[in-house]
Every structure is written in C-alpha cells, then in structure tokens.
Amino acid sequence: MAEPLNILTKEMRENANLADINEYIKHGGYQALEKALKSMTSEALIDEIKNSGIKGRGGAGFSTGMKWSLCGDRMPRYLCTNGDESEPGSFKDRLLLEGNPHRVIEGMIITCFAMGINLGYIYIRGEFFQIIEQMESAFNQAREKGFLGKDILGTGFDLDLYAHPGAGAYICGEETGLIESLEGNRPYPRLKPPFFPAAIGLWGQPTIVNNVETMAQVTIIVGMGAEAYKQIGSEEDTTGPRLFGLCGHVKNPGAYEFDSTITLKELIYDVAGGIRDDNKIKGVIPGGISAPILTPEEINTPMGFGALGKLGSMGGTGGIIVMDEKTSMIDTLLNASSFARHESCGQCTPCREGVPWMNDIIRRIKHGDGREEDIDLLLDICKQIHGHTVCVFGQAPGVWPVRTMLIKYWPEFRACIEQKKQVVLPVEESYLKPHQYEHIPPVPGNFRMVTEEADAAG
C-alpha cells in the first residue's frame, strides 16, 4: 500500500495554532515566498509550476501550469482563489483554511508575483463565518510583517489580498459563476469557450482562478522544488500529495494524505478502518457528489484523475462518500437530485426545468408511484440537459449521478417501480456487473446498458 504522506498536513498535526503568523514562520513558513521573490523570476516560477506536473485540486483536474500560461497579456490581471467548497463530500479546503491559512496566503502571494498581479481575492463560502474572520486577521498579520502591501520584501512588488464571502450558492464554485458573484452580479456562469477567465475574467481582465488546495500546493512546490515534488505520485496521472476525505459509512471518517497511486479499496479498508458494523459495501462516490458512483466491483482502482476517468467516473475533489449494504439507492439518488434542484442557478432552461422534473420523478418512485416508463423518461431528460447548458452544472451534479445510478443500480430501481414501494435489494442483486454496462468516453457518467446482458439480468 502507498505510504501515508505528511506534507500538506504536517504542521497541522504538530501545531494547533498555525493561524498565528509567528507560529507559521517558526515552522518554516514564508520561506518559499522569500525564495520566490528574491531568487526567481516570474518566468522561472511559471516553469516551475508547469514542471511540477500539478493538476488543479478544484475538481476538474486541469493542469495549473497550463492555466497560468494561458493568461492574457493585458494588465491589470487578478487572482481569485476559490474557497467556495460546496461539493457534497468535500471538506479538504475547510481543513486547510482552518488549520493552515498562511500556507494558502503564501501560495497566493507567490502566484500573484509570478503572474504580475497586484490585487487578489479569496472567495470563501458564506457559511464559513469563523474561517472568513480568521482569514481576514491572517491577511492583516501578513500585512504587518511586510508580506502584503507596498514593496514586498524590498522587491518593489505591490500586492493587496482580501477575503470575499459568498452567501450559500453552490454555483459560485464554478469559476465564471465565482467571478460574476464577486463582481456583484447574479452568479450566472459565463459561456466558455471561447473565452476563459485567463483571457477575460474579473472586470473583463485576465484572471487566475485556482482552488484553495492548489494555492497551498504552490507554496509546497516552490519550497521543495518541482523536481522533488514530481517524485510524489505519478507523473502520468497526478503528481504531489493529495487530501482524500472519507465520509459516510466508514469506521474512521476524516481527511487522509496520500499520493494518487493509493487505491480506493485501500483507503476504505486499510486507512478508514472499513465499513461500519463490518457491513458489505454497496457503492462509493469517489470525488464529491458529481463523481459517478462506483459499484463494489470497481473499487480496486487507483485514485488518480486518469484512473478514475477510465472507469467513467472522476477524481473530482477527492471527497469520498461510502455507502453500505443498508443504504437505499433511491434515497441516495433522491438526496443527490434534491441537492442539484436546490443549487441549479436557473440561467439555462434545460437545467432549471429538467433537474426539478427529474427530482419529482425520483421522488414518486421512492413513494411507490413509479411508472413503468420512468427509468427511460429519466434517461431521456438526462440527454436533454447534457451539453445543452452554459456551464457544467447541468451535467455534473445534475445528470451524472442520475444516469450512473440508474444504470448501475438498475435492478434496485426496477424493483422499486415494479413493487410500488421503496426496496433495498440484497447488495449482490442490487447492481449490474461491469460487463452489463459500458462507458462511452470522454464524458464521465455517460453509461449505457449492454442490452442482451441487461435483459438477461432483468
């Protein structure tokens, strides 16, 4: 099994009060900043991030170095750090913001220096009251120490950073929704392509939007050097340490630091202590609620973005939701679908109308009023939404959980409709076997049944 890592979480384990800048400095904090500002050029820093092979930790797994190098030449540019953490099952950013805010700030300052940015924000979800307060005081401490403000460390580089609160909307975690929200508009995402925030972002200017954990990783990359950093994990997949959050029916829920070669099975059984009451496993959502669910036969997979992508799922935020044999799949799907219904921003008709419609159908199946045609109807609505909306919300939490659960746990949904009541089948009978459905790449969650096999199973 892969060894546990102690890079992102090291100081947090050793010291409870890293929000105090003096403690953070005592533990080696702001040395990476000094190294970056005093001994590296902005080109060298961008190259360093590119060479490190890091993929952004916000969920899409997009190369951070690539994102930076796509930034338009126009000035001013801005930084928006994405701390809207709202993907159900994810709690790593809360952990980093609570436990080690200065490491995130240090990464933000390095990023701004590399990109020639003089004003940046960290967008933190509104429910994180104490975290926002702590972040504001951390910015003030950094200002007093001369890490923010005018002429930072005597290099002539000026920078201001502020915390900006959200107010309870998941859509603000989508990068263009975040920008609209920060500008003071309704957070309706913008159409992309052709223009990404790196070209046209905050107030129309080139903008870097990076996740909180990505910012903490930037500090680590600059501190240890890209060469050392890319030895961690796998270069083909994802380099660097990752934070995996386990929740649901595991014995020891929590956040664990490993590289992405660790398998999901190891994380569940060896790291998180296995399933409560030693029950059997029924399904695992491997990267936040949008990530297509895996059946018990699919959990022996490495946790890399690429490896999970091959299974038709995704690495997402690394938030792992584990469900045991007593879990009802119709309940699970109804919960996921109600979340999507509540969070759809309402900009695009297919998502605004389709997601609640699917939610109503799933609810009637649960309450014993399911109709013969309901599974086909749901799959058809999925098709009407998928790819027909401005942003990926319609498909990510909207369509993927519905389509994947319906197909993989088809026997249980069929049983609910046929028996006109909520049914929890014995786990072995509740899901289709991997040869009975197929994934159509490249989109996650795009499954269809292999017909003859499914008929045989039915």
Next chain:
Amino acid sequence: MSVEFSPEAQERAKEILNRYPAEHKKAAVVPLLHLAQKEWGYVSSDAMVCVAGLIGCSPVKVAEIATFYPMFRKEPAGKHRVIVCHTLPCALAGCGDIYQYLSQKLGIGLGETTADKNITLEKSECLAACDKGPLLLVNETLYTHLTNEKVDEILDSLDG
C-alpha cells in the same frame, strides 16, 4: 421607512468598500448584505435601499442579488437560526433523525419560528464538514457529531 447602519457598521461598510477598485464598488454588495443581515437579522427592502445608497447603484440591483442567495432572509427570523445540513453525507450519518428531533422538540416545521420568536429552524445544503456529521449551524457556530443529547445541550445554551 428608511434605515441606516449603526456608526460601527458604517465603519465596517467603509472598510469593505475599500477592498474593491473605486469603479467596481458593486462588488461589495454581498459583503454589505451580510452586514445588513447581521445588523437587522434579515434583509428588508429598506436594508436593500440602504446598501444601494452605499454602493451608488439602484436598489433593484441589490434586490436582484439579495433574492438569489439562500443565506439572505427576506423576512425576520428568530433570535437564533438553527440550520440542519441535509445533504448526502449528513443523511448517511443520520441527520434526518436529528431534524425530526429538533422539529418535535421545538414544535415547529421547516422555516418556522417558535412562538417566543427565539428559534428559527432551517435546513441547508452541504456545510463541508462531511466527516463530522450530522452537523448543525447555529447562528455562526458549527456543531458536529450530533446526538439528541447534544442537541438538548445546544438548545439549552441558547439564551432566550
């Protein structure tokens, strides 16, 4: 009837407005709405007019924002807002039972306020502490690993 921020809140509002470039003051609308909610317990039409005055935009622009976000209440709430997270990880951890217990104990349903105007019961989507569910957000404080006993203690600790 127009309303105005207290002198302390006005100071804070100035500080918030200074975080954004002079030509983009509208960016302060969400932070200022939070300030208004803290000041008056909810965001009234008058509060929206007040915020619009600070930003220098039309009140309808502020209303457009205030009505979008679930965190802003458009009518008065009880003295304490008790919010149960009900998204999947908390559901697997048993938040349904916690909600039922709270609802029965307080004698109110979703979105309702107790007769003494002390507590409003609400639900929210994922609060991002999924390893510690079930979760309760009481005003600005997050409570984790809830049991019925813990709920009793929390309710007892809230002043009337």
